[in-house]
Amino acid sequence: MSSAMDQAAEAQGAATGKDPIIRVEGLRKSFGSLEVLKDINFEVKPGEVVSIIGASGSGKSTLLRCLNLLEEPDAGHVWFHGKDLTEERTNLNELRTHIGMVFQSFNLFANKTVLANCTHAPVLLHKMSKDQAEKVAHEELSRVGMDQFANAGVTQLSGGQKQRVAIARALCMSPEIMLFDEPTSALDPEIVGEVLNVIRELAEAGMTMVIVTHEMEFARGVSDRVIFMDGGVILEEGDPEQMFTHPREARTREFLARYLDE
Amino acid sequence: MSDGNEDKKGFFRRVGAFVARDHRFVFLGTDAFAAFGMWLLMMGYAQGGAPAVDLVAAAICGVWIVASLIPGIYKLTHWAAYEKSSPFVSDRALRPIRILSYVVWLAVVEIMFDVIVLGVVRAWIEATSLTSNPSDFLLSTFYMLDASSGIILHGITVTIELAFFGTIIAFLLALLLVFLRIQKIDRSDNYLLRFFKSLGSGFARFYSTIIRGTPMMVQGLIIYYAGFSVVKSSGLSINETQQVWSFFTSGLVTLSLCSAAYMAEVLRASIEAIDTGQLEAARSLGLTQWQAMRTIVFPQGVRNAMPAISNELIINIKDSSVLSVVGVFDLMYATTSIAGIYFRQMELYVAAALIYLVLTGVASKLLNMISAHMHMQTRNVLSTASDNATVLNEELIAHE
Numbered sequence: 001m002s003s004a005m006d007q008a009a010e011a012q013g014a015a016t017g018k019d020p021i022i023r024v025e026g027l028r029k030s031f032g033s034l035e036v037l038k039d040i041n042f043e044v045k046p047g048e049v050v051s052i053i054g055a056s057g058s059g060k061s062t063l064l065r066c067l068n069l070l071e072e073p074d075a076g077h078v079w080f081h082g083k084d085l086t087e088e089r090t091n092l093n094e095l096r097t098h099i100g101m102v103f104q105s106f107n108l109f110a111n112k113t114v115l116a117n118c119t120h121a122p123v124l125l126h127k128m129s130k131d132q133a134e135k136v137a138h139e140e141l142s143r144v145g146m147d148q149f150a151n152a153g154v155t156q157l158s159g160g161q162k163q164r165v166a167i168a169r170a171l172c173m174s175p176e177i178m179l180f181d182e183p184t185s186a187l188d189p190e191i192v193g194e195v196l197n198v199i200r201e202l203a204e205a206g207m208t209m210v211i212v213t214h215e216m217e218f219a220r221g222v223s224d225r226v227i228f229m230d231g232g233v234i235l236e237e238g239d240p241e242q243m244f245t246h247p248r249e250a251r252t253r254e255f256l257a258r259y260l261d262e
Numbered sequence: 263m264s265d266g267n268e269d270k271k272g273f274f275r276r277v278g279a280f281v282a283r284d285h286r287f288v289f290l291g292t293d294a295f296a297a298f299g300m301w302l303l304m305m306g307y308a309q310g311g312a313p314a315v316d317l318v319a320a321a322i323c324g325v326w327i328v329a330s331l332i333p334g335i336y337k338l339t340h341w342a343a344y345e346k347s348s349p350f351v352s353d354r355a356l357r358p359i360r361i362l363s364y365v366v367w368l369a370v371v372e373i374m375f376d377v378i379v380l381g382v383v384r385a386w387i388e389a390t391s392l393t394s395n396p397s398d399f400l401l402s403t404f405y406m407l408d409a410s411s412g413i414i415l416h417g418i419t420v421t422i423e424l425a426f427f428g429t430i431i432a433f434l435l436a437l438l439l440v441f442l443r444i445q446k447i448d449r450s451d452n453y454l455l456r457f458f459k460s461l462g463s464g465f466a467r468f469y470s471t472i473i474r475g476t477p478m479m480v481q482g483l484i485i486y487y488a489g490f491s492v493v494k495s496s497g498l499s500i501n502e503t504q505q506v507w508s509f510f511t512s513g514l515v516t517l518s519l520c521s522a523a524y525m526a527e528v529l530r531a532s533i534e535a536i537d538t539g540q541l542e543a544a545r546s547l548g549l550t551q552w553q554a555m556r557t558i559v560f561p562q563g564v565r566n567a568m569p570a571i572s573n574e575l576i577i578n579i580k581d582s583s584v585l586s587v588v589g590v591f592d593l594m595y596a597t598t599s600i601a602g603i604y605f606r607q608m609e610l611y612v613a614a615a616l617i618y619l620v621l622t623g624v625a626s627k628l629l630n631m632i633s634a635h636m637h638m639q640t641r642n643v644l645s646t647a648s649d650n651a652t653v654l655n656e657e658l659i660a661h662e
């Protein structure tokens with residue numbers, strides 16, 4: 001029944017074209033006495049690429065982790081296709097299968113090969129048969145240029161290779177939206193490019209994405225919309241060109257100046 | 263090169279240098295070893311009757327010691343010019359001297375083999391032909407071991423069975439305990455599930471506290487008598503009860519329950535040491551908490567805990583001795599019984615210690631071989647994979 005509802009929601013979304021995939025309303029989160037998110041509101045429409053930038057500790061990673069409820073917010077709502085993730089009775093695990101996530105530290109399953117990393121969830125959650133899942137996995141691995149490593153263990157891969165596999169793993173669930181949590185922050189400068197290229201290609205293919213990143217040039221080039229966060233609030237939001245060339249807020253200007261100088 | 267000034271240095275200094283320098287290996291080292299061989303022969307055949315081979319070997323040692331005095335005295339008297347004038351340091355002389363020293367070493371090894379290895383065999387043969395317990399330590403030990411070999415072997419078997427099966431059962435119990443212990447309440451859980459999860463986790467914690475906080479000997483006694491009265495209350499006679507709830511059964515239960523608590527702690531520690539990112543990645547894909555734990559976190563934790571878990575087998579071989587107090591017929595019980603029969607404690611407890619040492623030694627050797635084998639296998643898989651990876655990387659680079 002829930003999948004039927006899904007399809008209905010999808011159909012509706014496709015019909016109007018502008019129904020948001022994710023809508024965040026009044027989101028608040030504190031760690032102890034530290035208030036990390038203070039009343040966040042925003043939405044992501046289908047096909048949109050949204051980058052979240054901001055200084056360390058501004059709450060951008062926490063916000064991203066709230067979108068699939070890896071971090072449970074204290075107040076507010078996260079709507080996925082009109083279903084409230086924060087509602088206790090929502091089947092969170094089912095909704096998460098539609099939301100892909102890529103982590104800063106890759107988090108590939110250390111006890112599985114590259115291929116098994118990609119097929120594990122689709123097979124276990126009965127989305128596909130093993131053969132079908134492997135076929136999809138090979139396709140997604142080719143897409144990120146990692147199919148030659150399908151049978152390798154994950155420990156021998158370089159950081160960039162691991163992150164590309166992590167992206168393929170998320171794609172194998174054919175998610176409607178991908179969340180990237182600083183996907184290149186743990187990588188050596190010279191291999192950042194290979195991961196950013198994969199993400200850029202995904203964006204060009206029309207994938208809906210939310211990217212938390214410190215790569216300003218990349219965010220500027222790939223995004224439809226940029227969100228600047230500071231001190232747990234969305235300070236500025238808008239078109240990347242406008243934001244990078246004529247930021248409205250003084251704090252944004254200060255932040256961007258530091259990056260663009262480098 | 264020694265220069266003329268060394269002449270004037272003190273005599274003791276000269277002797278010290280003599281001992282520390284070129285004489286120490288070929289001459290002095292072999293002297294010491296030869297003296298040890300002769301001493302060993304004297305100890306081994308205190309009443310005489312040494313075989314001719316040994317006497318020849320001892321004679322070689324003696325001749326070497328006397329002969330080595332000649333270069334020694336020569337060196338002390340011709341200190342300054344020794345290296346130039348001595349006939350013992352030329353290349354032509356050093357080679358035969360070295361070869362002769364090997365002959366002496368061989369002679370000493372022969373004496374060691376005869377006195378120690380064959381000596382033990384001879385003592386065993388002699389001891390087993392005796393009709394009463396001799397006073398000699400070694401002979402008496404062998405005599406008692408031979409006379410009660412059935413009991414000893416039975417004890418060894420029971421000890422091995424207890425440790426082996428106890429460790430396996432304990433491992434399964436520990437998996438269950440740690441499963442209960444690490445249950446975390448998920449937001450989608452209903453109240454019944456929440457209740458059972460906290461109950462299970464609380465039980466595992468309580469169990470671990472009780473078992474690890476009390477001695478296994480006390481646990482063994484409580485479990486034996488508690489089990490005995492439970493079984494007996496079903497209307498069996500004392501004899502029947504003893505057959506159903508034997509000392510061995512109660513001992514195995516005690517060892518398994520006790521070892522399980524320690525293993526569960528080891529498992530819990532290694533499961534908690536797994537990076538939380540593994541769990542988060544699994545949950546982000548839509549796996550439930552249980553699916554993520556079962557397929558991703560658990561296998562990695564158990565694998566990391568394997569060395570510590572297999573160490574429990576060795577601990578259990580030794581610690582099962584405590585159960586002899588309850589009445590379990592293990593190696594310790596057998597030893598104590600025989601010691602009581604002959605009233606010769608020292609000999610038998612030393613023998614028991616050596617048997618335990620052999621058992622734990624063999625067990626740890628076997629476990630090392632198994633883990634090395636497993637490690638080898640994984641390393642083979644990894645190395646071939648990484649070789650491929652390097653090749654592929656190079657190909658990619660070449661391609662670009």
